[in-house]
Amino acid sequence: MQGPESKGLEVRGLSKHFGGLTVSENIDLDLPPGARKALIGPNGAGKSTFANLVTGILPPSSGTIRFDGEDISALNEPARVRRGIAKTFQITTLFPSLSVRENIRMPVIERKRLGYSMLRAANGDAGTEAEVQTLIDQFELGPLAERPVDSLAYGQQRLVEMALTLALKPRVLILDEPAAGVPSSETHLIVEAIERLPKDLAVLVIEHDMDLVFRVANSIIVLVAGQILTEGTPQQIAGDARVRELYLGGAHG
Amino acid sequence: MGRFVPLILLAVAVGLYFLLPYNLAFLTRILIMVLLVLSLDLVLGYAGIATLGQAAMYGAGAYAAGLFAIHVWADPLAGLVAGAVAGAILALVSGLVILRAQGLTVIMLTIAVAQICAEIANRARDITGGADGLRGIRMDPVLGLFEFDFVGQVGYWYALIVVAVIFCFLMVLGRSSFGLSLRGIHESPARMGAIGVSVYWRRVAAYTIGGAIAGIAGALTAQITQLVSLETFAFVLSAEALIMLILGGTGRLYGAAIGTFVFMWAHHTAASNDPFNWLFVIGAMVLAVVFLLPKGLISMPAALTQIFKGGRDAGT
Structure with a gap:
C-alpha cells in the first residue's frame, strides 16, 4: 500500500468513550511528513487521550488511524513504535539510575532489534555507540553523558527525553507538553531542540505554553471537550474570537 | 572494584575446601543455594519480577534430573x-500466565505454582515416591572420570564449577543488550513500551532463563544428595532465597553469593550453638541489614567509606 510519496498519519473519525463519558469525538487530523502542528485546548479537552490513541496506549472506541495508507488502529504500542510513531511523555519517564548515555542507548538497541542479544556487551556495537554519541552532541548533553539522569536539572531531563525518543528514528513524533515543569529560563532549550528536529519528521506538539506553540508550529488545532473546534495558522488562531474567549475570557474570567 | 569480587569469591570457595574438609556437604549446599539465589537475582534483581515461588523451578529440575538418572541416563x-529444560519449561508455561498480572497478584501466583507442583509430586507416588521422596538415584562419574565419593570432594568441585560457569554467564548476560533492557524494564516499564519493547515477552524470556538456572540448581541437589524430597518445592525455600538475596543486595550477582553465604553460615552456626533460639539471630541479622544497609551487604564498603570520611557524597 505504501506509495512513492508517504502520506504520513491520517486520523479519521476517531472517538473514545470511557463508559458514558466521551473524551474524544470524531477527530480528523492529518500529519504528513514535515508537518509542524500543535494541539492546544483547555485542561480536560482530551489532548493526552488523543496522543494515547495515536500511539496505541489506548484502544479507540471507533474511527481509524492510517499510517502511510496502512490501517494501524488495531496495533499495540510496540508495533506502532516499530512503524515509526513515537511520543515523549508529559511527565518525564526516563530510566532514573542509568546514565544519559545508557538511557539513549536503550532505544537505539531496540530499534536495531538487538534487545534479545544476550552474549554481546550492550556497548559493544560501534554503530550503536556512534549513533548515541551523535544524539548526545545534537542535544548538547556531552558533559552530562555519564551522569545518572536523576541527577540532572529538569530542563536537561526533558532534552534526554527528546533524545531518547528521537533515537527511535520516528517518522511521526508527538511531543506531549515538552515544556511542562520546565522553568521559563530553560524553555528556550526546548524550543531550540524542536527547531533542530529533522525536517521530514512529522511533529505534533501538545502544549499549554502558547509562546512555545506560536514559535514552533505552523498550524494549530484547538481541541475543546474532545472535539476539534478549529484548525488554522497561528495568525488565524490568534485572531479567532472563540479561541480568545477560551484562553482569555473563559480561563481568567 | 566490582570486577574483582567474583575472583575473590572464587578464591574463598577454593580456600574453604581446604580449610573445612569435613564440612564439604554443608559447603556444597551453600553452593547450590547460591545458584538458586542467582536465578532469583536475574528474575527479581534484574527483571523486577516479584516472586516467592522460585522453588517451583528448583523442584522441577531436581525431580527431572533424578528421574532422568534413574530411567534414562545417569x-x-x-x-x-x-x-x-524442566525448569525452563515450567517457567515458560507458568510465566506466560503469571506475567500477565501485576504486583501482588504475581507473588500470589508464583506461590500457587510451587504449591501445585508440590501437590502433583505428592500425588504421583508411583513416579516420584510421594512423601517418601525420590530414591535410588545413582550417578555415573562426572565426565566418566570422577566418581562421586562419600566425603563429597567431587561433589564440591562439580558444584563449584557449575556455579562458576553460570555466574560468568550471568555476568555476560547482565552487560548485554538483553541485560540492559531488563534494567530498563525494572526502572520504567512504561518507557520500555514507548520505545517499542514488548515488556511482557521480555519478562517471559528472563523468567524462563531464571527457571532454567533454578532447574540446574535442583538437578545438582538431586545428583549430589541422591535424593529428591517434596521439600524442594517448599515455600520456605523460596522465601529464604529471597531473604538471602535481599541480605546480600539485588542486581549485582555477587550480592546473591555473599548473602547466601552469610545467611547459611549464620544459620548453621546459630542453630548448632542454640537449637532453640537460632531464628532470633537470623531475624536480628536481617533487620540490622535492612535498616542499616538497605541495599544489602554489598553496599557496606560504600557505607563505611562514608562514615569514616564523615562527609556526604564524598567523591561521588
Whole structure:
C-alpha cells in the first residue's frame, strides 16, 4: 500500500468513550511528513487521550488511524513504535539510575532489534555507540553523558527525553507538553531542540505554553471537550474570537 | 572494584575446601543455594519480577534430573541439561500466565505454582515416591572420570564449577543488550513500551532463563544428595532465597553469593550453638541489614567509606 510519496498519519473519525463519558469525538487530523502542528485546548479537552490513541496506549472506541495508507488502529504500542510513531511523555519517564548515555542507548538497541542479544556487551556495537554519541552532541548533553539522569536539572531531563525518543528514528513524533515543569529560563532549550528536529519528521506538539506553540508550529488545532473546534495558522488562531474567549475570557474570567 | 569480587569469591570457595574438609556437604549446599539465589537475582534483581515461588523451578529440575538418572541416563552433565529444560519449561508455561498480572497478584501466583507442583509430586507416588521422596538415584562419574565419593570432594568441585560457569554467564548476560533492557524494564516499564519493547515477552524470556538456572540448581541437589524430597518445592525455600538475596543486595550477582553465604553460615552456626533460639539471630541479622544497609551487604564498603570520611557524597 505504501506509495512513492508517504502520506504520513491520517486520523479519521476517531472517538473514545470511557463508559458514558466521551473524551474524544470524531477527530480528523492529518500529519504528513514535515508537518509542524500543535494541539492546544483547555485542561480536560482530551489532548493526552488523543496522543494515547495515536500511539496505541489506548484502544479507540471507533474511527481509524492510517499510517502511510496502512490501517494501524488495531496495533499495540510496540508495533506502532516499530512503524515509526513515537511520543515523549508529559511527565518525564526516563530510566532514573542509568546514565544519559545508557538511557539513549536503550532505544537505539531496540530499534536495531538487538534487545534479545544476550552474549554481546550492550556497548559493544560501534554503530550503536556512534549513533548515541551523535544524539548526545545534537542535544548538547556531552558533559552530562555519564551522569545518572536523576541527577540532572529538569530542563536537561526533558532534552534526554527528546533524545531518547528521537533515537527511535520516528517518522511521526508527538511531543506531549515538552515544556511542562520546565522553568521559563530553560524553555528556550526546548524550543531550540524542536527547531533542530529533522525536517521530514512529522511533529505534533501538545502544549499549554502558547509562546512555545506560536514559535514552533505552523498550524494549530484547538481541541475543546474532545472535539476539534478549529484548525488554522497561528495568525488565524490568534485572531479567532472563540479561541480568545477560551484562553482569555473563559480561563481568567 | 566490582570486577574483582567474583575472583575473590572464587578464591574463598577454593580456600574453604581446604580449610573445612569435613564440612564439604554443608559447603556444597551453600553452593547450590547460591545458584538458586542467582536465578532469583536475574528474575527479581534484574527483571523486577516479584516472586516467592522460585522453588517451583528448583523442584522441577531436581525431580527431572533424578528421574532422568534413574530411567534414562545417569550421566551428571546430561542430568543438568534435563534439570535446566524442566525448569525452563515450567517457567515458560507458568510465566506466560503469571506475567500477565501485576504486583501482588504475581507473588500470589508464583506461590500457587510451587504449591501445585508440590501437590502433583505428592500425588504421583508411583513416579516420584510421594512423601517418601525420590530414591535410588545413582550417578555415573562426572565426565566418566570422577566418581562421586562419600566425603563429597567431587561433589564440591562439580558444584563449584557449575556455579562458576553460570555466574560468568550471568555476568555476560547482565552487560548485554538483553541485560540492559531488563534494567530498563525494572526502572520504567512504561518507557520500555514507548520505545517499542514488548515488556511482557521480555519478562517471559528472563523468567524462563531464571527457571532454567533454578532447574540446574535442583538437578545438582538431586545428583549430589541422591535424593529428591517434596521439600524442594517448599515455600520456605523460596522465601529464604529471597531473604538471602535481599541480605546480600539485588542486581549485582555477587550480592546473591555473599548473602547466601552469610545467611547459611549464620544459620548453621546459630542453630548448632542454640537449637532453640537460632531464628532470633537470623531475624536480628536481617533487620540490622535492612535498616542499616538497605541495599544489602554489598553496599557496606560504600557505607563505611562514608562514615569514616564523615562527609556526604564524598567523591561521588
